[in-house]
Amino acid sequence: MIADAVGAAQSGDTVVLLKDCSGGGIALWNKDQKSITIDLNQHTYTVAGDLVGSANTATQAFHLEKENTVTIKNGTLTTTADSGCRMLIQNYSNLTLTDVEIDGTHLSGSASYVVSNNYGTVKLDGSTSIYAPEGWFALDSCGASGSWSGNTYAPGAVVTVNTTGEITGKVESCSTLKIENGCFTKSI
Numbered sequence: 325m326i327a328d329a330v331g332a333a334q335s336g337d338t339v340v341l342l343k344d345c346s347g348g349g350i351a352l353w354n355k356d357q358k359s360i361t362i363d364l365n366q367h368t369y370t371v372a373g374d375l376v377g378s379a380n381t382a383t384q385a386f387h388l389e390k391e392n393t394v395t396i397k398n399g400t401l402t403t404t405a406d407s408g409c410r411m412l413i414q415n416y417s418n419l420t421l422t423d424v425e426i427d428g429t430h431l432s433g434s435a436s437y438v439v440s441n442n443y444g445t446v447k448l449d450g451s452t453s454i455y456a457p458e459g460w461f462a463l464d465s466c467g468a469s470g471s472w473s474g475n476t477y478a479p480g481a482v483v484t485v486n487t488t489g490e491i492t493g494k495v496e497s498c499s500t501l502k503i504e505n506g507c508f509t510k511s512i
């Protein structure tokens with residue numbers, strides 16, 4: 325399973341998806357301190373259960389915390405409609421999304437976020453696209469002030485969008501959002 329491979333990966337490793345598959349959520353915690361690449365290799369990873377997140381909020385497909393650097397590229401991330409997933413990526417890491425489709429159209433619950441960025445440097449490159457359910461936020465760039473579990477998250481995220489893909493859903497920024505290229509279908 326890809327979650328096991330990411331858990332076992334050492335800093336500098338690339339985890340490569342060999343075929344379309346489904347599985348549980350993926351978490352990288354502060355203590356992991358990894359720099360890894362997840363190469364979807366033109367395949368789709370569908371989160372179908374075993375969600376991740378902080379205590380009492382295990383409703384996410386990916387939970388990436390500070391002290392990690394993650395690149396996700398070359399494929400599609402999605403979830404099943406019955407998984408109970410409410411967010412595809414909750415991000416506090418340095419994150420790069422390159423040539424990846426983030427399909428949040430099957431997320432459940434009330435209006436929320438497909439990709440939420442609260443800390444770190446985030447880049448959307450290549451042909452990256454994010455699809456949100458009607459009324460939801462496709463992504464945000466938030467300034468998470470304060471600290472949780474002994475970690476400080478100020479001054480928040482710095483998100484740079486430079487994609488030929490499309491962002492379908494609202495975009496929210498209360499931190500730093502740099503738009504170099506992209507097709508946006510809803511309000512910013």
